[in-house]
Amino acid sequence: MKSSVVVGLGRSGVGAAKLLHSQGHQVTVLESQSKDSANASALRQLGVDVRLGCPLIPDPFASWTDPLDQVVISPGIPWDHPTLGSLRQQDIAVCGEMAVAWDALSHRPWIGITGTNGKTTVTHLLQHVLSHAGLQAPMAGNVGHSAAELALACSSGHLPQPDWIVMEMSSYQIEAAQQVAPRIGIWTTLTPDHLERHGTLDAYRAIKHGLLARSEQAVLNADDPDLCRHHHQWPAATWVSTSPTPPVPCTLWIDPEQWVCSREQRLFPADALPLPGNHNRQNMLLVTAAALHAGLPPSAIEAALRCFSGVPHRLEPLGLVKGMRVYNDSKATNYDAAAVGLRAVAAPAVVLAGGQTKQGDASEWLSLLKERAAAVVLFGHGARELKTLIAGASFDGQVALVDTLDAAVKEALALSSGQPAQALLLSPACASFDQYSNFEERGEHFRQLINAAQRAS
Known part of the structure; x- marks a missing residue:
């Protein structure tokens, strides 16, 4: 034994x-x-x-x-x-839970999805597209089941044998499961993150690179500057771009008439995915490339895209409060993800940010705050650190400092009364672990607070 x-x-x-x-x-x-x-x-x-x-x-x-x-x-x-x-x-062998799951499920084809930002949306969207086409395609890893839970459910007969396994994989999970070799690997983005764990950007990149190098077919985002700079390392990869003139030769792109195109033909209109932001078009192209490799026709992909409702806690619309459209972007746990959220919503916005700060380049986030935010409410352990950053960027809107998310929502609603804000955006730019178990718990709390504010108004 x-x-x-x-x-x-x-x-x-x-x-x-x-x-x-x-x-x-x-x-x-x-x-x-x-x-x-x-x-x-x-x-x-x-x-x-x-x-x-x-x-x-x-x-x-x-x-x-x-x-x-x-x-x-x-x-x-x-x-x-x-x-x-x-x-x-x-x-003595040391491994992560993902490796144990691979040992049990490697006989089924995996799609491994990684990246600093975008991987959760891509995972949900790809699972939706494959399932909508009638395939058994459970998702696991950082979302849905844990990898081992999925393996146990499949081996015990509680779930049907998968046609595809859609696995979201963080750098932590990849690092401890170096035998995982997906049929399809997707790399969404690469910006500095988790440097307190991995030490350098090169080390962080190398971990994700390893997963894609072990994949039978690599799918990469040519719109990401870091990935694009290293395109010479991937001569056989499938590259996608939202640009009609991609920076590298691409398999999928969006033409000037706003159609998703392949080398052979136009596939479907680029507005098939009803989610805002250019980042979601990148996500759509990555998913489309993987779905094509999985054997789906363009018509099936388009039909699934058109009925996708989005991912909880990632620019999730929560309705209106005081005339502002409210978005739960609790999944934005670093500066780059928070910048994506700011760029996607209507301006001016009242922004709620804070939590456990991470190392990273805040310059783009700070620039977008100056362009698109009317006010910022900071909460949690990192609030004072963020306030210092924002002050150094010469932000001329109002900045409030509070302890908790409850107080942040109250302060944001009070601030919005004195200025014409179009959106109320929770996009923390920080991890949640100072006050919550995870970003989902933080997002659910925000949803409860907004629901209460809507009932009171």
Whole structure:
């Protein structure tokens, strides 16, 4: 019997533990928190050994006496953690939950989707397009199921065998699953992100490059400056561009008459996707390229695009408040994503930003604030840091500083009364972990606050 240790009781850890247990492994789960939980109880009922209060520092494996075949880590654990290095020196395999899922599902074709921004929309949209065409195409990874949950559901018969697996993959997940080799790989964008983890942009880029290099067919966004600069590395890739005169030779582009074109023909009008912003046209082209590689005809792709309603928490429209169109863009967890949101909504906007700040280049976001924002309300742990950035950019609108999102919404509605704002935009430019478990929880809270404001008005 193989022996596996899973580190972490989050969603990916629980999924990995259940999958490995179903495969006959002897599974032990280590969790740094001491508080018992429903996840721990559920695993114990299956016969999984759960040990609470076991962080990786000091090394919990130093006095480990049982034979050990592999250690499976959650995405939040750095790949270069000293304890993991010690395990590797002992020839103990270390991998992430995504690798465990790949071992169980590699017999089905994967579409691996990565990128700094855009990957969640591309994942949802591609899953929608494939499913609308009648294919079994579950999505997993950073969205939907965890990868291991999906593998368990497929292997147990709770889900039909997939025609395609649509997998959103972060740099953390790719780094710990270097055997994953998708049938189709999609790279949406590349801008500095997660540098506090990966150290340099080159290291971050190399991780994503590895996934695409292992893919049978690579699909890349020629409108992204960083990807375009490295186009010589991808002579056999499928490139897409929203420009009628693409910067590199492309397979798909949008012509001056606003049609999506391939090398052979016009496919369908570029307004088939009812979402705002040029970034969504890039997403549409990436999805179209992948769907064509998956064997769908253009007519099926167009029909699916026309009935796509968007992704929760990514420029999600929430209706009107005080004459302003409200957008939940909680998924914008860095400056580049927040800049995309600002560019997409009507100006002038009242912007809500804040949370746990990240390293990155804020210059474009700051420039767009000056052009398109009437006021900015900052909240959370990074509010003062953002205020200093905005002051240094000579923003001439109002800037308010509050502690919480509740207070930010109240302040934004008060500020909007004194000026003609067209949009109210939650686009934090920060991670959510200072006050929320994830960006979804932050977005749901914002939705509740807006619903309450709509009822009161």
